Amino acid sequence: MKTSKCLKYALNMVMHSKLRSWLTILGIVIGVGSVIAIMSLGEGLQQSMDAQMSSLGGDILTITPGFSRGITFGHKSSGGTGSSGSTATEEEVVLDRIDVQALKSIPDIKLIDTNIRGNVRIYYLGKSGSVTLTGVDQKVWSEITTTEIRDGRMLGPADMNVIVIGGKLADSYFDKPLGINKMVNIEDKAFRIVGVLDDSSTSIIMPLQIAYTILDNKENGVYDSIVVKIKNEEDLDYVIEKVENKLMMTRHVTENNRDFSVSSSKQFQEMRSEMLGSMTLFLTAIAAVSLIVGAVGIANTMFTSVLEKTKEIGIMKAIGARNKDILIIFLLNAGLIGLVGGMIGVLLGVMLSGFMPMLMGSMPMTKGGAVTLVSMDAVVLALSVAVIIGVISGVVPAYNGSKLKPVDALRYE
């Protein structure tokens, strides 16, 4: 018998199948549906994370003093000889002009921004509050920062007593919103706002030299962090290594007593994305268990179906069906059950993934609601798994059916 005809008979069997077969199909539907929904969620989160990653700047490196090794915090282990019981403190390990000079000698680096940071009090219309102040090198900051300006402008090279403020500070920190050209007092100096950042922070950005005068405890020429932009994003890992080697040389430290860290937003994002990947895999594995249960259901239904159709098998054999024909018809039947279950399951999964953002909206990791994305890969994978599971579950019953002797099968009532 031609395979196309076998398929026709298999389809006929599925179409006329009883409630039991539909319950079997339901098992596959649930399995495939949940796999699709979970995979779509994982895929969606991954995509939104990728988008965030590119906006964060994959070409930016931040160098900070201090280096943590596993569970050791601070720099206690980096003291080298550990002489006279002195313990290294934050103040002692600093970044300074020598480090900047060293970085300047690396040709892969495009821009270098030096930052200091501290908490200050801000006064506006008789109200005050404590916010974070960041002093930046205004000549390069506008080119290095990944945050956009919402109103006004970035800091320019000639700016002195002006600041750029975070979006939240502008909108809702004080009773009255702050805007362009408003004057505020920081500690005892007056500043004019020239720009508002498009973010939700309460930070203040001001030229580095002015920041030194505001933040008492900061020494001129000593930085809290150095931010560099590299020429070519693809070289990130290579440049990180170069920066580390260069700084270790100028700071006279080795791998064992390193006193600075180099980090990139890309590394952080990659770690997060890896974690998310494992979480998705774990959840998918749980969903896959229901697929396996579905497979057992198919096998059960196929055994019953072969029993039920024993007489029909006998009739078909009497009128010329070969073992192979019966085997193929029942295998196709099992595969079709998997396919039908898989297709309905994909629909269910797509619907579920539509509802998922509503259910997961409150999760902190999914700002503004989770995004789901049903990828073609997931659909094809789920469908093929459903069909393969169907066929595998059908192998033994179909084989048993095909081996029936026509005389015994015909006698079966």
Add this chain to the structure above:
Amino acid sequence: MVHKNVSGPILCLENVWKIYQMGEVEVPALRGISLKIKKGDFIAIVGASGSGKSTMMNLVGCLDTPSKGNVFLKSRNIADLCESDLATLRGKTIGFIFQQYNLLPNMTAYENVVLPLELQEVDDDVAEKQAKKVLKLVGLEDKIHHRPSQLSGGQQQRVAIARCLVGNPEIILADEPTGALDSVTGKGVLNMLEKIWKEEGKTVIMVTHDLHLAEYAHNIIELKDGKILRMEKNHKKVH
């Protein structure tokens, strides 16, 4: 009108035994049956219940293999054939008509009739033409899209006859063909069978317990306790 039996045996049984194992006890259903059926014969196998006629029908129809002895279908020993070759040979050579019609319930009359041709991988166009032809022959051309459950017993048996004829088999094997029908319908079916035998030159083997039905045949073989009790010509039919 007179049918000529001129060719050699189409089916041959040589000292055939069929023994069923019932636990520790061996029950012989057929004991050393030897029989030659020539092309064009119309044979009735009769016997009381338990005489072994169903077993004989299964062996003659190549649905089962003998415990001892040989069955030759068209000079080929069925014991030498693999399952798949036997199925193909059976499909092409023998057409079955069962007491309970044995139609596939989820298929229409047409689908039931065309099935043997599809199993033989006959081209769709040829198969369709042939199936419609035999359905017309049995007078069911207007019921081809009905399922067995939508047909009367007589109509179902006529579908079964159409299915049996569609592959143009040389042998028609009918097992109690009227067993489930009333006498008028049963007579109609038998008349149809006789007509096919006469016009198409088929070999017809009919298994029945009803001696009245056996009157339609030209040779009557009576079985008793697994042995041939008598084998004689039906003088009412053969002159």
